[in-house]
Amino acid sequence: MIDANDVEPPKKKEVLPLLEVMACVVASLRRCCRHSRGAPLPSMRISFSAVKLPQPPPPLLTFPAGITMDPFINPPWWRKEKVIVVMGSTGTGKSKLSIDIARRFPAEVVNSDKIQIFRGLEIVTNKVTEDECCGVPHHLMGIADSDEDFTSDDFCRHANDALSSIVKRGRVPIIAGGSNSYIKALANDDYEFRSKYECCFLWADVSSKVLNSFLSERVDRMVEIGLVDEVRGIFNPTADYSRGIRQAIGVPEMDDFFRIEWDPKVSCEVKVKILRKAIEKIKTNTCKLAKRQHMNIIRLQTQLEWTVHRLDATEAFQKRGNPDGFQEAWKRLVTEPSIEIVRDFLRDDGHVLIPPINTNPRMPFATNAVATVTR
Structure with missing residues (x-):
């Protein structure tokens, strides 16, 4: 009271x-x-105990035990789509791995190599051939003019369009390429991409000593199949080697040779010497590129919010002279672990996109073990 x-x-x-x-x-x-x-007013006592205050209204919606609002707060159509990203230094087998994965899942490849974006120079840029693609669709391959100034923003715009197209067809995009600046610009810095996609990163890696040896062999093979003739076709003594496809390793290194190739005052012996020097420079610069790309991937790992799965293909490359040995090691060390990682990734959050698996698919390029890892 x-x-x-x-x-x-x-x-x-x-x-x-x-x-x-x-x-x-x-x-x-x-x-x-x-x-x-x-008369004086008598003192009064008032009881508030009998006052009935209004009760809060009942909930508009109730759920049985075990059922929550989660499906309404985070509906399936708001979930991010899945994207696989295959990284690695030049020559470590990124294209082969992306094709291996795409032949086990309903997937398509989106190129993220800043040189393969340009049309032309198929040998110099190491573009995959139609046979090597094994029927897997590839996007952003040879889409830009050879002299175009193709930027990271251009890549992000084209990549987002390609990813959207692939996803709409119910397929999984696989971004593959050695240009880590493109991958960073898309996965780390592009709001549209980050708001729509979740990534699984696979890193094909090879020890530097083994990789450098392989890259040297690859340059020799490129020369044998026509690198010099291909570069000669775009030679221009006033060309700008800092833009377009002429940035590709294998183009500026040949400049000195082409300038004296038809000069009658220069002996054949000198011309051969200059050509050999150009080829050695291509090898050196390719190995330097591989080292830079390796360091960039290590740096990029600290900037990404997703785990990067490293796949060591060194043993397979050591067996590249033996087709059967290479294929066995590549499958055991790279392909099968990648398939398991991707399978788990696609199963996450109930978002399943896995077709029946062919447990023993025909391995591409089986007749030439070296050709399988030139990309």
Whole structure:
């Protein structure tokens, strides 16, 4: 019980019920005044215990035990789509791995190599051939003019368009290429990509000593199949080697040779010497590129919010002279672990996109173990 004179002013949210109480108090006072006019007003005590305050309204929607609002807060159509990213230094087998994966899942490849973006120089840029693609669709391969200034922003715009197209067809995009600046620009810095996609990163890696040996062999093979003739076809003594496809290793290194190739004052012996020097420079610069790309991937790992799965293909490259040995090691060390990683990735959060698996698919390029890892 409390004295009416001690009642605190009502709080704003209690105004309506307390006004009703006060109306009752005033009515009681008036009755007292009518029965005892001129007499002192008797003290009164008012009980608030009988006052029935309004109860909170019942919930609009109730769920049985074990059912929550999660499907409504995070509906399936808001979930991010899955994207696989295959990284690695030049020559470590990125294209082969991406094709291996795409032949086990409903997937398509999106090129992220900043030189293969340009049209032309198929040998110099090591573009995959139609046979090597094994029927797997490839996007952003040879889409830019040879002299175009193709930027990271251009790549992100084209890549987002390609990814959207692939996803709409119910397939998984595989981004593959050695240009880590493109991958960083897309996966780390592009809002559209980050808002739509979740990534699984695979890193095909080979020890530097073994890789450098392989890269040297690869340059010799490129020369044998026509690198010199291919570069000669775009030679221009006033060309800018800092833009377009002429940035590709194998183009600027040949400049000195082409400038004296038809000069009658220069002996054949000197020309051969200059050509050999150019080829050695191509090998050196390719190995330097591989080292830079390796360091960039290590740096990129610290900037990505996703785990990067490293796949060591060194043993397979050591067996590249033996087709059967190479294929066995590549499958055991690279392809099968990647398939398991991708399978788990696609199963995450109930977002399953896995067709029946062919447990023993025909391995591409089986007749030439070296050709399988030139990309």
